[in-house]
Amino acid sequence: MFRRLAPVLLAGLALAASPLPPGPGSEILYKRCSSCHTLTTTLSARGASAQEWAAIVRKMEGYGMRLTEGERQTLLDYLARHFGPEPQSAPEASAPLDGEALYRRHCATCHEQPDIAPPLLGRPAWREHPDYIAQVVFFGLSGTLRWEDRSYATPMEPLPFLDDAQVAAVVEYLAEQPFTAEAAARERAKGLTPSLVRLLRPLP
Ligand code: HEC
Numbered sequence: 001m002f003r004r005l006a007p008v009l010l011a012g013l014a015l016a017a018s019p020l021p022p023g024p025g026s027e028i029l030y031k032r033c034s035s036c037h038t039l040t041t042t043l044s045a046r047g048a049s050a051q052e053w054a055a056i057v058r059k060m061e062g063y064g065m066r067l068t069e070g071e072r073q074t075l076l077d078y079l080a081r082h083f084g085p086e087p088q089s090a091p092e093a094s095a096p097l098d099g100e101a102l103y104r105r106h107c108a109t110c111h112e113q114p115d116i117a118p119p120l121l122g123r124p125a126w127r128e129h130p131d132y133i134a135q136v137v138f139f140g141l142s143g144t145l146r147w148e149d150r151s152y153a154t155p156m157e158p159l160p161f162l163d164d165a166q167v168a169a170v171v172e173y174l175a176e177q178p179f180t181a182e183a184a185a186r187e188r189a190k191g192l193t194p195s196l197v198r199l200l201r202p203l204p
């Protein structure tokens, strides 16, 4: 059973660990286009023209996908730019990386609600093991977690739409010490699983 599942799982993990090109549409793509099928299905249309992508997105809306007008436009621009006939590899002009702002935007919704996820600010363990934070973001985390008098059983999903530099900025902010995009890339390349990351958790 496990043997037969393994290649599928590995393919899924490899994709989870490969960054979507950064840009405002990457988060929408990740969140809206992977609820009914995998991103592999979504990206099977790689190379489609802008009109073809628009038709695909319309078809998905026919299947019940919901997008606001603004999200649809951002997503179509992103698909045309990065997954069209001539994908652009040049990164979009991005705002300077601000770890605190990235934390507020991508982590605080869960991590500032102690009922949902453990707090991340001011944790001494992060100073010794900043790499663990990057691993959680790249690969997710599963397995029961204790923090002070609470226990957490809901897994954290990976956030593959954050690129190496963004993850490095968040790690730097949380661990209160330098962490480079190269260091983040080294963690991403490890190809861990959520349960392996759990085993690597430093003592709080
Ligand atoms: C409400 C469910 C749902 C959502 C959300 C969804 N899809 Fe789909 N998608 C489907 C179904 C159903 C199929 C056809 C069956 C299959 O191939 O799995 C499909 C198939 C596809 C295919 C294969 C080619 C084709 O036309 O059949 C692509 C490409 C695709 N989706 C892209 C996207 C994109 C891009 C998004 C996000 C904007 C998205 N999907 C979101 C339901 C959905």
Ligand code: HEC
Binding pocket: 103, 106, 107, 108, 109, 110, 111, 116, 117, 118, 120, 132, 133, 136, 137, 141, 142, 143, 144, 145, 147, 152, 153, 154, 155, 156, 157, 159, 170, 201, 204
């Ligand atoms: C949708 C909710 C959600 C978001 C968003 C989220 N997390 Fe998590 N996170 C969790 C949950 C739930 C856990 C506990 C997982 C478990 O019990 O296995 C967790 C656990 C963690 C842990 C392990 C904490 C420990 O005590 O070992 C780290 C580190 C972490 N998250 C970092 C982040 C970072 C950094 C971000 C933003 C880039 C982020 N998370 C965004 C829900 C979230």
